[in-house]
Amino acid sequence: MTAERFHTVVVKVENKAGVLARVAGLFARRGFNIESLAVAPTDDERFSRITFTVDVASAPLEQVVKQLDKLVNVVDIRELDAATAVERELMLIVVAAAPERRSELLDLVRIFKAKVLSVGPDKMMVSLSGRPDRIDDFEALLEPFGIVEIQRTGRVALRRLDSSAIDETPEVP
């Protein structure tokens, strides 16, 4: 996933029935390719926020934004590139973990500051939240253990604050 090809867009929509269908229908009809999508309520119950990552090779970002803006229920659209966005994602993953490989796995969990949620005789469930690229890295490192099941939420994002030192404390690794 390269920064140039995928762009994060955060859309504030009216919290009304069918709004997600309108947005998804627009993507389908105009041939916009969506990499990930997350929907959640906001602090104001009249609105929800849809965060999605669009493949700008499938359509120019300008068209995506302008077509979305034509939806009557869309109130506000923010385009966020990697430099201006704080992006987070959550992954739940079940990995094969025979007793003799557990400590190796726990090393990785420690390094990434992931959490062990559940342990079975030969499997372990781990969660990690963080920058999407870190989650990609973690997933890649777990691959050799054997991934039994995986669930990622899709990214959510907000615009970085002007002085965002606290926000972007360097993460390990």
Add this chain to the structure above:
Amino acid sequence: MTTNGGEALIKSLENEGVEVIFGLPGGAILPVYDPILDSSIRHILVRHEQGAGHMAEGYAHATGKPGVAMVTSGPAATNIVTPLCDAYMDSVPMVCITGQVPYAAIGTDAFQECDTTGITMSVTKHNFLVTEAADIPQIIHDAFHIATTGRPGPVLVDIPKDIVDPGNPRSAMEWYEPSGPQLPGYNPVTVPDPALVAEAATLIRAAERPVVYAGGGILKARGAEALRRLVELTDIPTVTTLMARGALPDDHPLCLGMPGMHGNYTAVTAMQEADLLIALGARFDDRVTGRLDGFAPDAKIIHVDIDPAELNKVRPANVGIRGDCRLTIEALVEALGVDVVDQGIDRAPWKQRISGWQERFPLTYEQSAPGEALKPQFVLEKLRDGSPRDTIVASGVGQHQMWTSQFWNFEQPYTWINSGGLGTMGFSIPAAIGAKVGMPDRTVWAVDGDGCFQMTAQELVTATVERIPIKVALINNGYLGMVRQWQEMFYDERFSEVELGRTVPDYVKWAEAMGCEAIRAEAPEEVEPAVAKANEINDRPVVVEFRCDEREMVFPMVPAGKTNSELLVDPSQEDQPR
């Protein structure tokens, strides 16, 4: 005042200034039809819901006011999907009310239930499913606001039966007048950015071979007068697209007529050779541009549109201006200031090239030999010359549509109504009915093909019963003519499933059975008298069947996939130097 949802709906429509509803009742919408009896609004009972939708469109095209259609749930709603899509493609302001099964029954596959808002989501500017009776006044107000502002378009309001049925407690509500639209996400921008207008003016001053590319948005913005001022001030030749015919009169010295796949040679070639295209309310449709990478290769682009999504969608603009067409043209006129002569611009070389094309490549056709069937172009010329100058013409889709656009002389805006974007066969008769309802004092001709006629002719019954005296010129060549033309030109004359037959149905008998006056013309000398007789009849609809030559083809033509420079001209002009 305590009322119910059904009464509130009709009162809301009255408050929006609705004069006429085109519709057909059924189970789910039934309670709304009772208060109609006591309303000032005229209801026109159609014979098929598609007719209601196209009538609403025709009414809107002719009057500029939103057309209103009302039908029941399920099959009625699906029948009106085509007109909604048509209105969406051609930006026609329209409000469609559909009945829905009671709210509690939604999702149970109830009788005549369909997911109307789901089905129509992609063919409406917006749609609403009303869930509470108390929401009706606000939603109707919002629907009309959305349909008529910004880029106009169709809006559908789906209303469950229980909230309009006075027998159901869910329909009870307190009446109120909405204070304004409640649409936090809808704020169309109409006023252009002055800095961009100034940039556009600079490009216009510097251009040597400019062309104004006038689209349907000019008519939607009621901007024909402004357009005329702009082109006269700048002395810029102007093409009027299929959706903008009449925006500048055809007999205006700067009007080059229609561009595109079946545009005239001069309009197409002037755009190809231009160094500046000023696109006003046009969207670079594929039928105008031909193969895109060969379209107007040397032209810079000024693109004005109320819908910012049109800017840079197809052809990148050097200056893209978001704004209402009329306001933007007026701002351009202001920014340009003094006229072209005072600016020392010499338009003569460019206009000389253009008049050379006009002389060498006029629209033409070969007259029929004695005993041969009528030439459709001849029929249209006689119809044009024998009808009042402010006649409104509505056409179907196909060869007859192109010939009408080519051979009619449009002197005024809002006299040409057709289905451009969607290309809906069967559009003309219901659209003409809607136009005549909106403009009862004008002569309204539907120019139709025999294929189109067989799709929506039943609405002539509506016209007879409701006393809407439209006239129909039926160009009967016994074929799906445009498809036949493509098979002749591109499929080695292998005609597959295009012959409809010229004598079955008997159109005269059919028209008479529907209460119309019916006339048949087969020889050239019969055409003028038939037109004259039809124009004298004003107490009922008239159908004039013209038996036409199926071999006739529409020229010029840009074959699909070719550039506009590869335009095919009439065979008689092939040897002319280009």
